[in-house]
Amino acid sequence: xxxxxxxxxxxxxxxxxxxxxxxxxxxxxxxIDHGITVLIKYKINALLIVDSRGQSVGVVSKxxxxxxxxxxxxxxxxLEHIMVTPPLFCYSGDSLEAAxxxxxxxxxxxxxxxxxxxxxxxxALAYPDIVGLLYQxxxxxxYSHLQGGTRxxxxxxxxxxxxxxxxxxxVKGIGLNETLNTVMETLSAYRFGAMLVxxxxxxxxxxxxxTDLALSYRHGVDPEVEAGTVxxxxxxxxxxxxxxxEAIKKMTIADIHRLFVHKVNPDNIVGVLSLTDAARIRSGSxxxxxxxRIKVNDHD
Amino acid sequence: xxxxxxxxxxxxFSTLLPQTPVIEAIEMFRESxxxxxxxxxxxxxxxxxxxxxxxxxMYDILxxxxxxxxxxxxxxxxxEIAGVIDAAGNRIKSIQVGDIMxxxxxxxxxxxxxxxxxDIMIKKHVRRLPVVEGQRVIGIVYISDLFNHLLExxxx
Numbered sequence: 342x343x344x345x346x347x348x349x350x351x352x353x354x355x356x357x358x359x360x361x362x363x364x365x366x367x368x369x370x371x372x373i374d375h376g377i378t379v380l381i382k383y384k385i386n387a388l389l390i391v392d393s394r395g396q397s398v399g400v401v402s403k404x405x406x407x408x409x410x411x412x413x414x415x416x417x418x419x420l421e422h423i424m425v426t427p428p429l430f431c432y433s434g435d436s437l438e439a440a441x442x443x444x445x446x447x448x449x450x451x452x453x454x455x456x457x458x459x460x461x462x463x464x465a466l467a468y469p470d471i472v473g474l475l476y477q478x479x480x481x482x483x484y485s486h487l488q489g490g491t492r493x494x495x496x497x498x499x500x501x502x503x504x505x506x507x508x509x510x511x512v513k514g515i516g517l518n519e520t521l522n523t524v525m526e527t528l529s530a531y532r533f534g535a536m537l538v539x540x541x542x543x544x545x546x547x548x549x550x551x552t553d554l555a556l557s558y559r560h561g562v563d564p565e566v567e568a569g570t571v572x573x574x575x576x577x578x579x580x581x582x583x584x585x586x587e588a589i590k591k592m593t594i595a596d597i598h599r600l601f602v603h604k605v606n607p608d609n610i611v612g613v614l615s616l617t618d619a620a621r622i623r624s625g626s627x628x629x630x631x632x633x634r635i636k637v638n639d640h641d
Numbered sequence: 642x643x644x645x646x647x648x649x650x651x652x653x654f655s656t657l658l659p660q661t662p663v664i665e666a667i668e669m670f671r672e673s674x675x676x677x678x679x680x681x682x683x684x685x686x687x688x689x690x691x692x693x694x695x696x697x698x699m700y701d702i703l704x705x706x707x708x709x710x711x712x713x714x715x716x717x718x719x720x721e722i723a724g725v726i727d728a729a730g731n732r733i734k735s736i737q738v739g740d741i742m743x744x745x746x747x748x749x750x751x752x753x754x755x756x757x758x759x760d761i762m763i764k765k766h767v768r769r770l771p772v773v774e775g776q777r778v779i780g781i782v783y784i785s786d787l788f789n790h791l792l793e794x795x796x797x
Contacts, residue, residue: 384705
């Protein structure tokens with residue numbers, strides 16, 4: 342009986358090939374305020390928290406900082422009051438597949454990477470880093486759209502992923518006049534990373550991300566102010582039919598984590614594509630990449 | 642003979658507040674040559690009482706402008722750099738000086754001798770040192786002034 346075992350691009354790759362080697366650690370007694378400045382300065386989404394002996398004891402993400410803002414915690418509170426424990430680890434010699442599975446099962450967006458010998462923290466593995474690896478892999482491939490010039494549509498013999506197939510189709514917008522507290526409640530309830538802000542006509546006019554909320558917290562903005570006062574605009578969008586490779590490139594260059602997806606015209610938002618979504622397909626950006634790795638195992 | 646930080650520090654200098662938008666700070670960097678006759682690459686950040694709270698350097702701003710995923714850029718030959726810079730410029734609009742400044746600043750006192758100042762600048766890779774009395778900033782020692790002073794002594 343033939344068993345089709347679909348393999349993907351990340352097979353045979355190790356954690357050490359995709360991890361980020363710069364790990365930002367902060368002492369648990371440092372303030373939330375200080376933690377936010379480090380997150381902003383180094384453009385990271387989470388901090389590894391250590392105790393006075395340098396032992397890893399927790400993680401503080403932008404989600405935890407949003408929770409502190411919503412709860413009205415003084416910004417001078419120590420990070421240990423909001424950290425999530427324990428930090429989750431994988432080893433640098435682990436396969437990327439195993440690490441991704443661990444992230445999926447644990448419902449986390451990053452793992453810290455430990456050296457098996459000394460037990461030192463040697464890196465961090467997060468979904469956007471995996472996208473970076475996929476992008477490089479794709480770019481070097483002979484079938485790459487980016488290598489092959491401008492062929493597309495009917496002339497292109499290779500079936501490629503488009504944004505439509507990878508995006509999250511549910512997008513919830515919030516009105517300009519809603520408060521930051523409402524934004525935080527909605528982000529938390531739906532586990533969104535960012536909120537689309539719409540005007541009186543229901544048209545998209547801005548985005549509030551957890552970074553925007555962390556900055557508002559640090560700048561002493563009252564969480565009862567209207568969403569319109571702190572949102573980022575304009576909304577970065579792409580067409581639903583855009584090739585995944587192009588969408589990843591757009592996010593990488595613009596230094597953004599997500600694109601809202603429109604259909605027909607930019608005001609008609611039908612989904613959102615994040616680097617996390619792009620990483621979750623665990624493949625390059627064309628079907629050839631996946632099918633070439635389909636392995637047929639014959640059994641008795 | 643000049644022997645201490647107080648002897649070569651400048652006492653006329655602009656400062657930033659932590660809540661100053663970075664965009665305004667960049668403008669101050671650009672105008673510094675016209676005002677102080679010296680092109681600045683770092684500015685003191687102090688509170689309303691002129692107490693030191695940090696330093697904003699060119700490096701802090703460049704660090705923020707550097708794209709997060711720069712490590713995958715090696716694979717991209719067809720980058721539109723103008724668009725990248727515009728995106729960074731748009732992103733920095735909501736950032737204040739206090740968000741990206743260096744708060745852990747090495748300082749000296751007016752009585753610190755010049756060779757100690759020299760040693761700190763070499764070991765810490767800094768080009769300017771705030772001179773403080775308590776928390777209050779009373780001057781800045783620039784590496785160029787220290788260098789020029791030592792050259793004059795040696796050649797004179």
